[in-house]
Structures are given as structure tokens and as C-alpha cells.
Amino acid sequence: MPPLVLVVAFLFLAVGLDRLLLWCEWRGWIYYRRTPRIRHSAGTALLNIEALLQPSRQHVVELRLQDQLHREEDEEAGGADPAMALRIP
Numbered sequence: 001m002p003p004l005v006l007v008v009a010f011l012f013l014a015v016g017l018d019r020l021l022l023w024c025e026w027r028g029w030i031y032y033r034r035t036p037r038i039r040h041s042a043g044t045a046l047l048n049i050e051a052l053l054q055p056s057r058q059h060v061v062e063l064r065l066q067d068q069l070h071r072e073e074d075e076e077a078g079g080a081d082p083a084m085a086l087r088i089p
Contacts, residue, residue, distance in 0.1 A: 025032040 021030065021032045022034070024030045025034060
């Protein structure tokens with residue numbers, strides 16, 4: 001098979017897979033390209049790795065994750081809790 005045919009076939013396969021993944025995202029099954037991702041996901045992963053390497057700091061990781069969860073809930077509720085404004089991280 002000529003190399004040009006393989007390249008064209010690969011491009012068609014890539015575009016088809018992209019369309020399939022976009023359709024799955026539209027159905028709500030996955031996050032792919034168009035859905036905004038949660039911010040600080042890499043930071044959370046690094047905190048979890050730090051918790052494995054330094055178990056004495058596990059409570060810091062748990063407090064930060066709880067704080068992030070509270071912030072996400074406040075954003076979904078449409079406003080910040082006044083009691084949270086006084087809280088020092």
C-alpha cells in the first residue's frame with residue numbers, strides 16, 4: 001500500500017475518532033475538548049504525592065481539598081458564604 005494512502009487513512013481515522021469523542025462529550029459521558037476542566041488539578045495531584053512522601057503533612061492536604069470543595073460548592077450555589085470570608089486558609 002502506498003504511503004500516501006496510509007497517511008490519508010490515518011487522517012480520516014483521527015478525524016473520526018475526534019468526532020466520536022466530541023459526541024461522547026456532548027452526551028455527558030466524558031470530558032474531552034469543549035468542557036472546561038477543573039482548575040488546579042495538577043496541584044491537587046502534587047499535593048497527594050506530597051502526602052505519600054510526607055505523611056505528617058496529610059492534614060494540610062485534607063484541609064486544602066476541603067477548602068477547594070467548599071469553594072466549588074459556593075460557586076455552584078451562586079455566592080460565597082459570609083462565614084467563609086473570615087476563614088484564613
